[in-house]
Amino acid sequence: MSNLSPEPTDRPAAAADPRGWVDRHGDYLYRFALARVRRAEAAEDVVQEALLAAWRGRAEFTGGASERTWLTAILKRKVIDWLRRQVRERPAESGEPDALTAASFTRRGEWKVPPGRWHRDDPAGPAEREEFWAALHACAGALPGRLHAVFALRYLDEADGQVICQELGLTPSNLWAMLHRARLRMWRCLSARWFGEPPPEAGS
């Protein structure tokens, strides 16, 4: 329905108007959530949670920020909570060494295939940027669930590192190990998808 109309201009909120929130901001909020949780059903759930929380907390909205900014801030907290749950509730990876790391380096710890030169520059222009963001999100979406959640949190959650570890039930070493695995996968995936280099690993 409102997919067909242009994005409404942001405006300061008048009286709390939850149906209006859904109409004006539902799609935006959904896309915000989807980019970070990766699954449609989960995105719908967090948007619903956020709007309910916004409704219950409507008295706190002084109208200083715009409606969309306020709703997005609430949604962001819900997304962070969702991502944290993914990390806490999914089974931990086995303690075995990371397969991608093992495949990328010889036993002596040298590159099996050195990183290739990236053949594209930074995305130039809106069309390239959109294509790039799509590649970035696709690569993030391809991460295993728990790694993806940790990676997404790294960029979304501005909390202190110690707080993050506590919330996730991880030691700093655990966290760095997971981020390392996620980063290597992201790097390899984007090398292939965007920068046009085949994955620098002999025989995947």
Next chain:
Amino acid sequence: MICRTAVELVCRSLDAPLSAGERAGVAVHTLFCGPCRRFRRQIRWLDGCCRDAAAADPPPGRAGLSAAARERIVAALDRAGGGP
């Protein structure tokens, strides 16, 4: 320092400060190792992109709430007293 270690430390440096010894080790290794220098450039660039993406508006795209999801959300809001 071997490449695998340098790569691990370069990645970790994006999330937490390295010790002086670790920093020195990476500096010396990358002085002589082109592949690791390239990796470091690329992974730092990727880190920058991810920060930008986190701060940016979601891509316009065609995704949106399905009609069913809208109804569910509106119904939940109604139940919570947010209806007309």
